[in-house]
Amino acid sequence: MRSDPAHRATRAALLAMTLTLAVAGCGGTSSDKAGGKHPSKPTVLTMANGNSDSTELDHFAAAVTRLSHGTLRIEFKNNWRANQINYGVGVIGDVKARKVDLAWAGTRVFDRVGVRAFDALVAPLLIDSYPLQRSALESPLTDEMLDGLRPLGLLGLGILPGALRKPLGVSPLVNPADYRGKTIAFQRSEVSQQTLRALGARPTEINSGGPIDGDDGVEQQVASIDGNGYDKVGRYLTTNVNLWPRPVVVFINAKVAAGLSGRQRAALRDAGRAAISPGVVDQQGTENDSATILCRRGLKFVTADSSDLAAIRRAVQPVYAELERRAQTKDAIGQIRGMRTKTAVAPDAPKCSSAPASEPATGKATAIDGVYNVHTTAKDLLAAGAAPGEANPHNYGDWQMVLDRGHFTQGPQRHAKAEKLAGGTYTVAGHTITLLFTNRVGDNKPGERFDFRWSLYRDELTLKAIAGKVSPAPMLAKPFRRIGDAR
Numbered sequence: 332m333r334s335d336p337a338h339r340a341t342r343a344a345l346l347a348m349t350l351t352l353a354v355a356g357c358g359g360t361s362s363d364k365a366g367g368k369h370p371s372k373p374t375v376l377t378m379a380n381g382n383s384d385s386t387e388l389d390h391f392a393a394a395v396t397r398l399s400h401g402t403l404r405i406e407f408k409n410n411w412r413a414n415q416i417n418y419g420v421g422v423i424g425d426v427k428a429r430k431v432d433l434a435w436a437g438t439r440v441f442d443r444v445g446v447r448a449f450d451a452l453v454a455p456l457l458i459d460s461y462p463l464q465r466s467a468l469e470s471p472l473t474d475e476m477l478d479g480l481r482p483l484g485l486l487g488l489g490i491l492p493g494a495l496r497k498p499l500g501v502s503p504l505v506n507p508a509d510y511r512g513k514t515i516a517f518q519r520s521e522v523s524q525q526t527l528r529a530l531g532a533r534p535t536e537i538n539s540g541g542p543i544d545g546d547d548g549v550e551q552q553v554a555s556i557d558g559n560g561y562d563k564v565g566r567y568l569t570t571n572v573n574l575w576p577r578p579v580v581v582f583i584n585a586k587v588a589a590g591l592s593g594r595q596r597a598a599l600r601d602a603g604r605a606a607i608s609p610g611v612v613d614q615q616g617t618e619n620d621s622a623t624i625l626c627r628r629g630l631k632f633v634t635a636d637s638s639d640l641a642a643i644r645r646a647v648q649p650v651y652a653e654l655e656r657r658a659q660t661k662d663a664i665g666q667i668r669g670m671r672t673k674t675a676v677a678p679d680a681p682k683c684s685s686a687p688a689s690e691p692a693t694g695k696a697t698a699i700d701g702v703y704n705v706h707t708t709a710k711d712l713l714a715a716g717a718a719p720g721e722a723n724p725h726n727y728g729d730w731q732m733v734l735d736r737g738h739f740t741q742g743p744q745r746h747a748k749a750e751k752l753a754g755g756t757y758t759v760a761g762h763t764i765t766l767l768f769t770n771r772v773g774d775n776k777p778g779e780r781f782d783f784r785w786s787l788y789r790d791e792l793t794l795k796a797i798a799g800k801v802s803p804a805p806m807l808a809k810p811f812r813r814i815g816d817a818r
Contacts, residue, residue, distance in 0.1 A: 373404040374591065376583070379411035379425060379434035381418045381539070386720035388435065390609045391491060391581060393719075394602035399595050405433075409723075416519065416538035420444060426584050427484050433583035438490065439520035441479075441580070448479030450654055451663035452490070452578055455526040455647040456640075458667065459573035459678040464492055465611045466670045468578065469604065472663055477580070485582045486596075489603015492610045493577030494552030494618060495679055499565035501547050505572070506639040507531060507646040513547035523550065525650045526574065530643070550574050553681060557621035557776060562630045570622075571634045571680035572643065615679075620801065622681035627778040632683040640678075696736050697759040699787055703732045703811035704744055716796075717804035726805040735817035739766060762786065763797070781806070787813075 373396075380388060385407040392405040408431060412418045419440030426434050438449035451457070451472075458464050467473075468490050477487025498504040500513070511531035517523045519536055527534040527550070535546060543549045543564050549556075556562055581603055588596055626632070635643070655661035706729050709722040717726070729744040740754035755769035755777075768779040782800035786793050790813035796802035 373399075373402055374595070375404050375406050376432040376587070378405050378407050379422050379431040380407045380409050381411050381413055381415075381422065381435075383410055383413070383725070384720040384723050385409060386718050387491070387579075387610070387613075388581075389719050390606035390613075391489070391602050394605040395599060398601050398605065399598035403591075403595055403598060407720075414538060414540060416536070416541075418539065419519075423483065423485070423582075426582060429584050429587065432587045433488070433581065435491070435579045435581050437493070437518075437520075438578050438580055439518070439523065439575075442521045443519070444483065446479045446483065447657055448476040448659060449490075449578075449580065450522060450657070450660045451667060452476075453520065453522050453575040454654055454660075454664055454667075455522070455529075455574055455650055456572070456644055457664065457671070458576050459495070460674065460676045461492070461495070461611050461615050461679055462676050463667070463671055463674050464495075464576050464578070465607060466674060467667050468492060468607050470666070470670070472666055475659070476663070477582075480580075480582055481585070484585050486585045486588045488581045488583055488599045489606065491579050491581060491603070491606055492614055493579055494554060494614050495573040495576050496550050496552050497574065498569045498572055499549050499551060499556055499561055500567050500569070501565055503567045503633045504548055504569050505633060505635040506642050514545075516541070516543045516546045516549040518550075522650065522654070523575070525653065526647050529647045529649050531646075552577060553618045553625065554621040556630075557624050557778075560771060560776070562625055562628055567631050567633050568625070569635055570632050570682070571678045572640070573678050618679075618681055623684060624776065624778040624780075626683040627780070630683075632681070634680060694736050697734065699759060699764070699785060699792060700734050700736060700817050701813045702815045702817055703734070703792055703813050705730050705732075705809050705811045707805070707808045711808040712805055715804040715808040717808075721804060727808070732811060733817055759785075764794075783807075790814075 378388070385392065388407070392407070395403050395405055411425075411431070411434070412421050415421060419436035420443050422434045422436055423440075423444055425431055438452050441447070441449050452467065458467060473490050476490065480487040498515070500509070503509060504513075507530050510527070513532050514535050515527050515532040516537045517527060517534050518539060524534045537543065537549075540555070540559050543561055546564070548565055549561055551559075551561060553568070556565070556568065583599065588599070651664070655664060707727040709727055712722040712727055713719070730741065731744045732741040733739060734757065737756055737758070738754065739757045740752040742752035751770070753768060753770065753775040755767045757764055757766045762784055764783050764785050766781040768775050769777055771777055780801060781803060782797045783794040783802050783806070784797055785795075791810040792813060793810040794802070794806050796807060
């Protein structure tokens with residue numbers, strides 16, 4: 332089952348409650364475009380999403396429903412143009428062509444369609460902390476940037492926070508000398524390419540999640556390094572060199588927006604702002620969770636000292652000279668620098684807070700050994716606190732878990748014999764069970780650790796969350812029924 336961080340559980344429950352209350356508030360009356368009474372059914376807007384689930388967009392979707400008083404609802408079209416190297420440009424064209432109503436794309440791709448309004452957000456080493464990113468995205472700057480979409484026939488709704496991207500290298504990448512002659516993978520962006528060249532590297536373009544075998548490093552957020560297994564190639568993460576954030580722009584076809592009421596359009600724009608603060612909290616939590624997992628897998632965390640950081644900033648000055656040739660970008664960079672001075676926050680740098688995981692002793696029977704089955708639905712997951720994006724077919728259905736003297740596997744009850752199941756080792760201490768994944772299957776990754784409180788009564792194994800630990804909602808939704816011995 333999908334292993335999303337436990338810190339999302341409480342947020343997910345609140346989101347589900349918010350959506351339920353907002354939709355329940357819809358009456359059976361009619362309305363005109365001036366507002367007033369609620370329509371009998373909400374207007375459903377389709378949103379293209381290149382990811383397999385909508386977790387990063389759930390705050391925005393919930394805010395749309397809430398702020399429109401139930402008159403609007405977002406329906407996600409997940410895996411849209413999944414893994415395409417030109418996702419951003421493609422999805423911009425899809426919204427223009429009204430194949431979907433709205434979508435998101437990273438700020439870095441808009442330069443390829445002639446929009447340079449967002450360049451300041453990805454200027455190298457400018458936004459180097461989550462508090463600064465929040466300040467920038469909540470400022471009037473974003474309204475000016477979003478106006479740059481109008482010539483494309485699009486209406487910008489908001490800029491949502493993204494993870495900070497850092498250098499991962501086969502060898503440490505802490506100063507410009509470390510980059511010289513190195514092949515560094517990056518995702519399509521003119522500013523990224525210019526920055527890597529200014530540092531003396533040879534940029535090589537990859538698509539989202541693309542392989543980096545044979546490269547000397549990659550610029551990527553910590554969660555993607557974890558999820559894509561990039562630590563198998565790169566062994567050194569420079570934690571305090573935040574090259575740029577990965578904010579995303581949410582936009583709608585302008586003609587579709589014109590067909591909505593003024594209050595509905597306002598709700599969409601307000602939802603973009605409402606999603607910023609909780610989105611920053613989520614990004615920080617996800618980064619810390621992934622850093623812990625990577626630390627367990629033995630990734631080396633290194634830092635650049637003040638002289639290294641100063642050297643990198645000097646090396647990328649030609650990029651700023653090019654960016655600041657455009658008056659709007661120069662002004663935006665100046666404003667963000669002013670915010671940076673006020674926040675006075677050091678660059679965000681996750682810490683290696685856990686020693687590499689060692690397998691527990693196995694071979695000894697435990698009180699809960701056995702083969703267990705469970706059947707869950709999307710409704711069960713939401714009731715257990717899963718975020719709307721987690722309640723997807725990857726996480727519910729007919730599942731089986733085998734606990735066998737310190738080793739466990741889990742996966743669909745009906746699977747081909749050749750199919751590899753997720754699994755690893757587990758320990759039982761009193762009424763606490765700890766699962767440590769050692770193989771990569773689907774969304775489960777080596778180094779992930781889940782902790783639960785357990786109780787076994789009449790062959791029903793019930794798992795409960797432990798405060799401060801990772802206890803994913805999909806495993807809490809229903810008790811597991813013991814159907815036999817493990818061997």
